[in-house]
Structure formats: C-alpha cells, structure tokens
Amino acid sequence: MLIEQERAGVEAGNISSAMLRVAAQEMAHDIDHAFDLLLEQPDDPRRRLYDAMRHASIGGGKRLRPLLVKAAGDLFSLDHAQVVRVGLAVECIHVYSLVHDDLPAMDDDDLRRGKPTVHKAFDEATAILAGDCLHDLAFEILVSEETHPDPFIRCELIKALALASGPAGMAGGQMMDLEAENAQFDLPTVTRLQQLKTGAIIGFCIEAAAIMGHVPLEARTGLHGYARDIGLAFQIADDLLDVEGDEAAVGKALGKDSVAGKQTFVSLLGVERARQQAQVLVEQAKAHLHDHGERAELLRAIADYIIERDR
Numbered sequence: 001m002l003i004e005q006e007r008a009g010v011e012a013g014n015i016s017s018a019m020l021r022v023a024a025q026e027m028a029h030d031i032d033h034a035f036d037l038l039l040e041q042p043d044d045p046r047r048r049l050y051d052a053m054r055h056a057s058i059g060g061g062k063r064l065r066p067l068l069v070k071a072a073g074d075l076f077s078l079d080h081a082q083v084v085r086v087g088l089a090v091e092c093i094h095v096y097s098l099v100h101d102d103l104p105a106m107d108d109d110d111l112r113r114g115k116p117t118v119h120k121a122f123d124e125a126t127a128i129l130a131g132d133c134l135h136d137l138a139f140e141i142l143v144s145e146e147t148h149p150d151p152f153i154r155c156e157l158i159k160a161l162a163l164a165s166g167p168a169g170m171a172g173g174q175m176m177d178l179e180a181e182n183a184q185f186d187l188p189t190v191t192r193l194q195q196l197k198t199g200a201i202i203g204f205c206i207e208a209a210a211i212m213g214h215v216p217l218e219a220r221t222g223l224h225g226y227a228r229d230i231g232l233a234f235q236i237a238d239d240l241l242d243v244e245g246d247e248a249a250v251g252k253a254l255g256k257d258s259v260a261g262k263q264t265f266v267s268l269l270g271v272e273r274a275r276q277q278a279q280v281l282v283e284q285a286k287a288h289l290h291d292h293g294e295r296a297e298l299l300r301a302i303a304d305y306i307i308e309r310d311r
Contacts, residue, residue, distance in 0.1 A: 066090060069087040106174075
C-alpha cells in the first residue's frame with residue numbers, strides 16, 4: 001500500500017524525490033527478501049552464525065549500493081532479477097565491512113542502524129565469522145548463472161568487486177583510516193582515503209551495470225566520473241552528519257572522528273566550505289550523465305539525496 005501511495009506521488013508531482021522513494025522501498029524489500037532466503041537458519045550448531053548474519057543484514061540501512069546498481073542498470077534496460085542479485089552481492093560486502101568495522105579492534109561501536117552491533121548482540125568471535133561469511137557469500141552470488149548467463153560477464157563482475165573491496169579499494173582505505181589516528185593527513189590524503197574506503201564500492205555499483213550492459217571501456221568515462229563525484233559527496237555528507245547529525249536519526253554514535261583526532265573533510269575545509277564542495281560534486285556528477293537523458297533520472301535523484309539525507 002505504501003509503495004502504491006508513493007507511486008501516486010510520482011504522478012502528482014515532485015517526480016524525482018517520489019521516484020527515489022519508490023525505488024528505494026522496492027529495492028529494500030527485494031534485498032531483505034533475498035537475504036531472508038539466502039540466510040535460512042539451519043537446524044544445527046551453525047544456527048547462531050546465521051542468526052548473527054541475519055541480525056546484521058536484514059532490516060535497516062539505506063540499501064544505497066543496490067539502489068545504485070538498479071539506477072545504473074536502468075541506463076541499459078538490464079534484467080531486474082539480475083540487478084537485484086548483483087545488488088545483493090555488493091550489500092553482502094557492505095554489511096560484512098560494517099560488522100568488522102564495529103569490532104573493538106576497529107571502531108569499537110555498540111550501535112549500528114539503531115540496534116546493537118553484532119559483537120554486542122552476540123560476541124566478537126561470532127561477529128568475525130559472520131563478516132567472513134557475508135564476504136564469501138558475495139562471490140558465491142556473483143558466480144551463479146542466476147546472476148548472469150555469460151561466464152565472462154560473471155568473471156568480470158567478480159574481478160571488479162574483488163578489486164573494489166580489497167587492498168586497492170575498501171580494505172586499503174580502512175587501513176588508511178586506522179593510520180589516520182596516528183598521523184595528520186592533508187586534504188589530498190583524506191580524499192584518497194575516502195576514494196578507497198567509500199568510493200571504490202560505490203564505483204563498483206556503477207561499473208557492474210556497465211559490465212552487464214556490455215558497455216566498452218572507452219564509453220564508461222562519464223559513469224566513472226559520476227561514481228567518483230558522488231562517492232566523495234557521500235563522504236563529505238557523512239562527515240557533516242558526524243558533526244551536525246542527530247544520533248537517534250543516524251542510528252550510531254557520532255563525533256568519534258574528532259575524539260580520535262582524525263582529519264576529515266569538515267575538519268580540513270570547515271562546515272560551510274565542505275557543504276559547498278559536496279554540492280559542487282553533486283552537480284558535477286549529474287553533468288556526467290548528460291548523454292543518458294531520462295533513463296538517468298534515478299541516478300540524478302540519488303546524487304541529490306546523498307547530500308540531503310539525515311542518516
């Protein structure tokens with residue numbers, strides 16, 4: 001019923017924001033349903049592990065990364081079921097990274113998405129295993145023929161996600177983030193850190209659609225530019241929320257970067273300049289989509305949402 005009401009909102013006006021709400025609700029439903037099927041609890045001693053994975057992955061979260069796969073997939077009229085599977089794979093990687101990021105050895109957080117983190121709800125060992133298994137499941141999903149019938153496409157997707165999540169991507173950025181507690185990073189270094197930690201996986205979401213759409217490498221420049229710019233805008237918005245946000249809305253502790261002495265876009269640029277830079281990046285991102293017409297409307301709406309969100 002709620003989705004149907006939002007569809008009516010699309011017809012009544014405010015098309016981009018209503019389109020985004022509808023698409024986000026549908027993707028959240030599809031991803032939760034897919035996780036529910038994927039993580040059916042076995043009737044044996046592994047059940048606690050599955051319970052922990054379900055705790056981390058079902059309900060809550062923006063599902064922004066699967067939504068980006070869907071929005072980029074709209075450019076090439078990709079099969080929805082295949083798009084959802086790729087979105088599920090990238091969400092497995094994202095959730096695993098949050099489970100591990102919350103551990104005492106990393107950020108030591110007690111709250112995530114408004115509920116206890118996995119190591120608090122269960123224990124550290126279970127949280128580590130839950131994260132490991134979600135990481136593994138991402139590639140199990142991508143290797144399946146259900147994701148794409150072409151084995152070369154599947155291999156390209158696997159390679160792209162491995163690069164985006166490993167030492168040349170997200171994990172490398174996380175290592176830089178740990179080092180940031182013991183060093184004074186300048187703006188280029190913070191930018192590089194966030195391009196790896198946050199931007200690489202966002203970049204995969206757009207790249208995955210291009211891979212499935214058989215887009216040649218030389219024709220992906222605009223898509224790469226869009227992904228790069230919204231990745232940085234997303235992180236600037238996160239840094240602003242860390243300073244100005246409402247913990248109840250965000251669903252986790254705020255202000256920890258400042259306490260740890262880490263340099264961020266906000267600490268280096270100031271609040272107003274950081275906000276202006278995020279807006280510039282969003283406008284640049286949308287400009288990269290000029291060749292795609294109405295099919296890119298959801299990508300444009302996501303770019304705007306990234307700096308307007310409260311969580």
